[in-house]
Amino acid sequence: MLDAAVAVFSRRGFHLASMDDIAEVAGVSKPMIYAYLGSKEELFIACIRREGQRLMKVITAAVPAGLTRDERLYRGLLAFFEFVTAHRDGWIVLYRQARVHGSFAGEIAAARERVIVMVAALLARSSGDDGHARAMPIAHAVVGAAEALSDWALAHPEETPDALTTRLVALLRSG
Amino acid sequence: MLDAAVAVFSRRGFHLASMDDIAEVAGVSKPMIYAYLGSKEELFIACIRREGQRLMKVITAAVPAGLTRDERLYRGLLAFFEFVTAHRDGWIVLYRQARVHGSFAGEIAAARERVIVMVAALLARSSGDDGHARAMPIAHAVVGAAEALSDWALAHPEETPDALTTRLVALLRSG
Amino acid sequence: MLDAAVAVFSRRGFHLASMDDIAEVAGVSKPMIYAYLGSKEELFIACIRREGQRLMKVITAAVPAGLTRDERLYRGLLAFFEFVTAHRDGWIVLYRQARVHGSFAGEIAAARERVIVMVAALLARSSGDDGHARAMPIAHAVVGAAEALSDWALAHPEETPDALTTRLVALLRSG
Amino acid sequence: MLDAAVAVFSRRGFHLASMDDIAEVAGVSKPMIYAYLGSKEELFIACIRREGQRLMKVITAAVPAGLTRDERLYRGLLAFFEFVTAHRDGWIVLYRQARVHGSFAGEIAAARERVIVMVAALLARSSGDDGHARAMPIAHAVVGAAEALSDWALAHPEETPDALTTRLVALLRSG
């Protein structure tokens, strides 16, 4: 049911996606959706939350402790691009649809911030709070670059996650 | 009148923005908007077009010929950050809202792509078509990084466009 | 100006005819129409009234006293069909458009009744009130037949008024 | 629901009839009408179609084969007058409203023409295509006469369909 919602939201956008569409794709009746997931907004937030958690889990798993900073950055980006490639719909909901509507700003900001904080931790040279604070704007930039590159990759399906990672790492090597 | 439309579209998004809202903010009656700007879609396109042209003009003016590549990149990014800082609404319409709605694909592709193409031209080492094509994904990444940095700067008003530019250039210098 | 109104009403119907259209065809500005002819309803009524009077005048002139009943009937019908053929627009307003809208029922009924009374007078054998009263339903039928034949003729422009008259007279000869 | 639509269309005309009116008369909410009958145009067409079929069925049933031409004409007209008397609204929609709106030309041509074609078939002496074509204008005239007589009868409630039929047949007997 959430899968259906993600698929429809991704394809049509929040407003053009009607509850009828989602119910039909899910193969259940509309009142079921209301019973289990609540209103349309709540449904959309549930989508954001699930996709965000999936993304976090994938990245977290990809960057175990005990690696060099560059290695962790490479693997983290690779995991990110792999997720985007494998979960087109989820990514589109997260990146394109969700950011449009002020109502979901909180939810999406939270999901995004989690990723950025993790990247900032990767980037910080010194491990203190100060180093982390200085790394935050850079982390924002890196995540923004990765997102934009993913967005570009939507129109270039032949790009592999590896290639994307290589491109971005090359751009950032001196950072 | 277009200003009102940009403000409302930026704040509420295309679908949640009602023509009544826009008319009220503009201080005119709805039929006036239809008389001068046409349907809601046409109005949205007019917004995209104007903001896109403004942004292009600002950046173009900032990167005269006869400068080194680094100098041009620096000045271009600075102009970009200045525009985003000064025209928050216009930028949001251009970057966030416009991407969601497939109907406007043509207009948006034209408006947004122009900026990215220009950045790609700045970045391309070799000046042939091939170099340009290879620079495109990088240009997307750079613009994405700049946008994310702008977003972050919204929560840090003490950051000047100069500082933002310096940060990003430092990150990218080796690209 | 009335000519323009009749033309537009005839072509588009009362509701689809906009005051803008009429003003444009008339070559004047909208407020002029309001100044001279009043509201849209009043304008339509003015059209009905003028076309109705024209029709009456034409028929009246065609049936002078001193002819046989059959002769008068023939000439009256001929005049009617000639009017319809020559003033397509006026006739359409009168017959097709005006009868649709309850608001104009009074005006159109009055115009129509005048013609019918005249036909009843033609048909009445005895000249007293009684003969006239008995002729009324027949007059209605005759006028209805003539109208329907005219309506049919709109789609058959090759039909001359003479031919139409001949057809109808043949149908009614024994009446 | 269709009954309500026919009633409102008959009384107010296509354009003045609002979907709100129809919904209220029908005792349902507007979306129901859209769910079952579609748009306003489709609703109007549905009305035309149903009333046309009803009229055709009544007349067809009244003129079985194996009767003389005069007998069939008499019975056909009688059935027609009975229908008009009993289904005033339906007849008005069919005859008056439907002719105004070009958009419905196809549907109307189909519905109204069927009746006239049937009358033409009754009237045609020779049964070939040629005889039929020649009978068409006469059929229009006859139907027009019948309609006008019906109109007149509305103001004379004491007139029975029988009496009306007798009057018209007398007028036409020599046709």
Next chain:
DNA sequence: TATGAATGAGCCTTCATTCAT
């Protein structure tokens, strides 16, 4: 006097949301 410019009001249509079954 003549008009460009402006608007109030209304209509068709859709959709998130909820009962009665």
Next chain:
DNA sequence: GATGAATGAAGGCTCATTCAT
């Protein structure tokens, strides 16, 4: 528990009508 059926509310768009110039 699941759904078919129903609706309140709102939005895009148009047009008859009127001032200020």
